[in-house]
Amino acid sequence: MNIEQDQPLAPLTSLRLGGPARYLARCTSNGDLREALVWAAERGVSVHVLGGGSNTLFDDAGFDGLVLHVGLQGVDILRADEAALVTAGAGEDWDGLVAHCVADDLSGIECLSGIPGLVGATPIQNVGAYGQQVADSIVEVRALERSTLEEVTFSNVDCDFAYRTSRFKGADRDRYIITRVTYRLSRSRPEIRYPELTRRLQADGVDLQALAPGRVASGAVRDAVIAVRRSKSMVLDEGDANTRSAGSFFLNPTLSEVQLESLQERWADQGGEATDIPTFANVQGYKVAAAWLVERSGFARGTRRGSAGISQNHALALVNHGDSAADLLGLAAEIVTTVETTFGVTLEREPVYVPR
Ligand SMILES: Cc1cc2nc3c(=O)[nH]c(=O)nc-3n(C[C@H](O)[C@H](O)[C@H](O)COP(=O)(O)OP(=O)(O)OC[C@H]3O[C@@H](n4cnc5c(N)ncnc54)[C@H](O)[C@@H]3O)c2cc1C
Numbered sequence: 001m002n003i004e005q006d007q008p009l010a011p012l013t014s015l016r017l018g019g020p021a022r023y024l025a026r027c028t029s030n031g032d033l034r035e036a037l038v039w040a041a042e043r044g045v046s047v048h049v050l051g052g053g054s055n056t057l058f059d060d061a062g063f064d065g066l067v068l069h070v071g072l073q074g075v076d077i078l079r080a081d082e083a084a085l086v087t088a089g090a091g092e093d094w095d096g097l098v099a100h101c102v103a104d105d106l107s108g109i110e111c112l113s114g115i116p117g118l119v120g121a122t123p124i125q126n127v128g129a130y131g132q133q134v135a136d137s138i139v140e141v142r143a144l145e146r147s148t149l150e151e152v153t154f155s156n157v158d159c160d161f162a163y164r165t166s167r168f169k170g171a172d173r174d175r176y177i178i179t180r181v182t183y184r185l186s187r188s189r190p191e192i193r194y195p196e197l198t199r200r201l202q203a204d205g206v207d208l209q210a211l212a213p214g215r216v217a218s219g220a221v222r223d224a225v226i227a228v229r230r231s232k233s234m235v236l237d238e239g240d241a242n243t244r245s246a247g248s249f250f251l252n253p254t255l256s257e258v259q260l261e262s263l264q265e266r267w268a269d270q271g272g273e274a275t276d277i278p279t280f281a282n283v284q285g286y287k288v289a290a291a292w293l294v295e296r297s298g299f300a301r302g303t304r305r306g307s308a309g310i311s312q313n314h315a316l317a318l319v320n321h322g323d324s325a326a327d328l329l330g331l332a333a334e335i336v337t338t339v340e341t342t343f344g345v346t347l348e349r350e351p352v353y354v355p356r
Contacts (some may be wrong), residue, residue: 001025003039009058009067010323012050013080013248014116018058018354021067029073033177034149040066040148047146048354050179051090052117054236055125055246059326060090061356068198070120072136072179075100085139086183090120100112102222106185107215108137111197113222114235116247120178124168125350126161131193143176152176163284164251164350166252172181189213190221205283233313241321246351248316249332250290253345260286263343268298290347291342292314296340305331329353 007024010016022044025036040047046065050056071091078085082233084106088097098113111132121127122134123141140159140165141154160167168176189208192198201208201224211217229235233242255263264274277288295301295315306320318328336347 001027001035003036003066004054007014007067008176009053009062010138011070011236012067013246013329014054014244015053015320015325015351017060017320017323017328019060019258019356020061021063021065024069025066026069026071028073030072030151030179030226032178033070033144034324036066036068037149039069039145043257050175052093054116055121057246057325057328057351057353059354059356062353065356068177070118070177071181072120077106079095079106082187083181084185084187084354087178087180088119090118090178091344092119094119094122098222101185101217102218105187105190105218106107106149107190107213107218107221108132108185108245109134109217110182110190110221111192111194113225114229116236119181123159123161123178126166127170128164130197130228131191133161133164134181134183135159136231137185138181139184140182141178141188142180142182143178145176146174150192156346163254163282165288187214187216189217192221196228197221197224218340231313233317242311242313242317242319244320245311248290248314249318249349250316250335252287252290253293253346253348254282254285254287254346259345260288263288263345266343288345293339293343293345293347297338299336299338300336303331305334 006020009021027033028034048063048067050067051070072089073091074089078086080232081165087103094115097119098109103243111130115127126133126135135242138156138314141159143152145152206220208217211220226235231347233240260333278292280287299310301310301315302312306327308323308327309319309321311317318331322327339345339347
């Protein structure tokens with residue numbers, strides 16, 4: 001396996017930011033992964049695992065170690081009656097897999113259409129959108145343990161999935177390299193749980209119940225999801241400058257009842273009503289829309305700070321208009337501080353920042 005030196009990282013990310021990697025290894029098999037890990041360990045070089053780079057912000061100074069790009073390919077579909085087990089290599093393009101499954105009459109991940117990145121990253125932050133998340137369909141995650149080079153298999157419950165997180169982002173951050181993921185899909189008609197998607201389907205005159213299950217119904221949902229995402233610059237598009245982002249830069253915070261009351265009081269002091277605040281109760285507490293907090297703290301869409309800005313089409317997407325990760329991090333820090341001062345709520349970054 002070839003270890004490349006001084007390779008630019010910006011083209012490997014959707015933000016197009018970051019300096020060079022001292023070393024880069026493109027791995028397409030478990031053997032390559034093991035070889036690259038041994039190579040780095042023997043030289044005391046730190047390792048960063050990279051998929052499609054759509055949730056990653058590299059530093060302007062680059063990465064002084066080995067970036068290990070996971071490119072394992074292959075899709076296997078095992079059918080049984082109305083269900084199917086779909087196993088994909090970590091380096092498969094996620095949206096390509098969704099399109100493949102929809103065309104193959106399978107449903108369960110169609111609402112996750114248009115999300116950039118590779119299969120191997122989907123369990124990391126339990127990728128989700130429009131009422132679906134991969135935790136709903138993942139059966140098994142296979143991985144290599146970085147320190148022992150052993151293969152490990154995790155069942156769904158082993159993964160500790162929760163809102164935009166898992167054990168791979170929490171307690172076991174940087175411990176494993178995911179190599180394959182198995183999803184359970186079915187031939188049933190997709191279930192729509194997200195009001196905005198229901199409205200879009202209605203506006204397009206789509207009656208899901210009247211459509212044949214399989215590619216017709218799942219395909220209609222996929223088309224609607226991609227249309228909604230495109231209107232928010234949430235599908236990668238070279239022609240749309242607002243898509244030079246990492247998607248949502250902040251998570252929707254989950255508040256306790258006391259924290260929610262405090263937020264409502266602060267908003268009331270500004271003349272607002274509690275009902276203005278988009279809030280969704282769940283088992284963990286009260287999820288509040290981060291986009292609302294950002295906009296009400298004075299950051300309009302289209303705001304610019306140097307070469308960084310807020311998308312004109314989505315208040316949570318920070319966009320790179322130049323070549324400075326520092327500008328982007330500066331804008332993110334300003335938003336966090338202002339939201340904290342205005343509402344007493346601390347926003348958490350969603351993308352992974354990789355220091356030099
Ligand atoms: C326009 C746009 C829209 C988006 N919309 C959504 C959305 O709707 N919902 C959503 O959840 N996300 C969304 N995202 C974020 C992003 O696409 C997802 O998080 C995606 O799963 C990241 O995949 P990736 O391969 O690009 O990961 P990368 O950015 O390469 O890596 C992300 C993290 O995962 C780790 N990682 C990657 N691959 C592996 C592996 N094989 N083994 C171990 N660790 C690994 C990396 O080390 C890093 O910590 C969006 C991003 C963009 C740019």
